[in-house]
Amino acid sequence: MPIGTEILTTAQMRATESAAMASGRVSGAALMERAGRAVAGQIRLRWPRPGRVTVLCGPGNNGGDGYVIARRLHQAGWRVRVLGLDNAPGPDAEAMRRQWLAIGPILPLTEQALRDGPDSDVHVDAIFGTGLTRPPEGEIATILRHLGDSRFRDGLVAVDCPSGLCMDSGAMLGWPRGTAEHAPAARLTVAFDSPKPGHLLEQGPILCGQLVIADIGLREWREGQGAGIRLGCLWPAFDIADGRCQPVPAVVRAGLDKGRTRHGHKFSHGHALVIAGGPGRGGAARLSARAALRAGAGLVTLCPPDAAMAEHAQPPDALMRRPMDGAEDLTALLTDRRISGLCLGPGCGIDRAAVLLPALLASRRPCVLDADALTALATHPALAGALHEACVLTPHAGEFGRLFPDIAERLQSGSDDPAAMRGPAFSRLDAAREAAARAGAIVLLKGPDTVIAAPDGRAMIHSAFDLPWLATAGAGDVLAGLVAGLLARGLPALRATGLATWLHGQAARRLGPGLTADDLPEALPAVLRQSGL
Numbered sequence: 001m002p003i004g005t006e007i008l009t010t011a012q013m014r015a016t017e018s019a020a021m022a023s024g025r026v027s028g029a030a031l032m033e034r035a036g037r038a039v040a041g042q043i044r045l046r047w048p049r050p051g052r053v054t055v056l057c058g059p060g061n062n063g064g065d066g067y068v069i070a071r072r073l074h075q076a077g078w079r080v081r082v083l084g085l086d087n088a089p090g091p092d093a094e095a096m097r098r099q100w101l102a103i104g105p106i107l108p109l110t111e112q113a114l115r116d117g118p119d120s121d122v123h124v125d126a127i128f129g130t131g132l133t134r135p136p137e138g139e140i141a142t143i144l145r146h147l148g149d150s151r152f153r154d155g156l157v158a159v160d161c162p163s164g165l166c167m168d169s170g171a172m173l174g175w176p177r178g179t180a181e182h183a184p185a186a187r188l189t190v191a192f193d194s195p196k197p198g199h200l201l202e203q204g205p206i207l208c209g210q211l212v213i214a215d216i217g218l219r220e221w222r223e224g225q226g227a228g229i230r231l232g233c234l235w236p237a238f239d240i241a242d243g244r245c246q247p248v249p250a251v252v253r254a255g256l257d258k259g260r261t262r263h264g265h266k267f268s269h270g271h272a273l274v275i276a277g278g279p280g281r282g283g284a285a286r287l288s289a290r291a292a293l294r295a296g297a298g299l300v301t302l303c304p305p306d307a308a309m310a311e312h313a314q315p316p317d318a319l320m321r322r323p324m325d326g327a328e329d330l331t332a333l334l335t336d337r338r339i340s341g342l343c344l345g346p347g348c349g350i351d352r353a354a355v356l357l358p359a360l361l362a363s364r365r366p367c368v369l370d371a372d373a374l375t376a377l378a379t380h381p382a383l384a385g386a387l388h389e390a391c392v393l394t395p396h397a398g399e400f401g402r403l404f405p406d407i408a409e410r411l412q413s414g415s416d417d418p419a420a421m422r423g424p425a426f427s428r429l430d431a432a433r434e435a436a437a438r439a440g441a442i443v444l445l446k447g448p449d450t451v452i453a454a455p456d457g458r459a460m461i462h463s464a465f466d467l468p469w470l471a472t473a474g475a476g477d478v479l480a481g482l483v484a485g486l487l488a489r490g491l492p493a494l495r496a497t498g499l500a501t502w503l504h505g506q507a508a509r510r511l512g513p514g515l516t517a518d519d520l521p522e523a524l525p526a527v528l529r530q531s532g533l
């Protein structure tokens, strides 16, 4: 079942296009015309008065789109300059190129030609799209670095993606991994049919500027691809075809009714257990517990060791407290079948987490393992064998590196062949999926580009590049608590994780700069109400 907005890898996009063309109901040229028309339309929306535009056309179909854009803008009264290559493009791009040649000349695609011309209000980057297979070199690399000058940014429009961006990973091929200095950063990127992972990961959101997804009529063939990668959230700069943000991803609605009937008993809304640490370190777990309550768990019990009970006496009074000293206490508690979600890790202490993990995992109860529980897993690898599909691991990059050092190393080096850096580069999506498959659990790899993956390969991306203020102490504890609360309510683990991540981001968006983690659970009622949940 589709969840949220679908994301396609470049291979899935190509397969979708091929299926559409094989159907005989749409031609490659028609798709190209729609793509070019969509970009020209978006340019005219932002620059209503016709101005000067330079269109840079590359060797493939991305370049073909560029010739369509040039023609359409010319027809709309723009003064158009086209730079292109002599390479024989494919038949569709060649047809578009000829149509342009009937209107105007094609100058060489060189930095010199770019510099020589009169100033343009808009530059259209139609050099490479999904066909990028290796880092740009030579003259084209020089052009891209030239376009990377910040003075171009306000007028740079990327067709499908900024050229050089690997649309499967969000890495700029040819740039050191994790950097994009002097790469062509667009004000606007018009991508076709669906976002690709690279629009949302790593450098993608920084380089794409505003991302608009243009509908070019491929939906029925896309749905046949069984993509399996789902977007759990859209960030505000994200426009779906009709120019609006999608208000609430389907992930938010699906399955939430469970345990929320009008006549429901508190136990039918689930019982979450949040395990706290020793004296003086209870704050993190209390944040998690408050978030679990706000996520709608019917009951939430905070379980510190007996020696720390006293410091949990303050509100919220809705929280229950119960001492839990060791694994026997946990096992005894878990004989209560109504406990339907657990949270272990925030402020717990690594030793305590290691002691409790075997009993927790043996119960096969849905759980989120965060912070110290992840470090305990990394230091006691034998425990990992007991992980199961209802476990959610929520590592940040450092914890991920300790749990899955070889996968983190591949991600760091950027590609299976770092010397040549041939795309598609190994991505955070690949890393999270591989880790989830190995662990047999859900993996939520945190970052401004959070990736959530299930062992069967289903995945979501949550882009929060617009929320720098969410990187604050305790925000992760709140996220873990939200996951635990939703698990307790009976949501399947992947869905609970996606929804928790989305709610977390929405709460942060609502609060804005200056938020503290304490504010996040309190912002949830408004987010839930606004989303109609």
Ligand SMILES: NC(=O)C1=CN([C@@H]2O[C@H](COP(=O)(O)OP(=O)(O)OC[C@H]3O[C@@H](n4cnc5c(N)ncnc54)[C@H](O)[C@@H]3O)[C@@H](O)[C@H]2O)[C@@H](O)CC1
Pocket: 017, 028, 031, 032, 033, 035, 058, 059, 060, 061, 062, 063, 064, 065, 127, 128, 129, 130, 131, 132, 133, 134, 135, 136, 137, 159, 160, 192, 216
């Ligand atoms: N196929 C279709 O039906 C449609 C494709 N569309 C456009 O077509 C694009 C994909 O077109 P292509 O597959 O032709 O690929 P591109 O236009 O992205 O790339 C062109 C060619 O450049 C070569 N190349 C790759 N990396 C290179 C490098 N570093 N240096 C030099 N050459 C390099 C490749 O051999 C590739 O075929 C999409 O991004 C989109 O813009 C749109 O027209 C919509 C319809």
Ligand SMILES: [K+]
Pocket: 062, 125, 126, 127, 128, 129, 158, 159, 160, 161, 162, 163
């Ligand atoms: K491009």
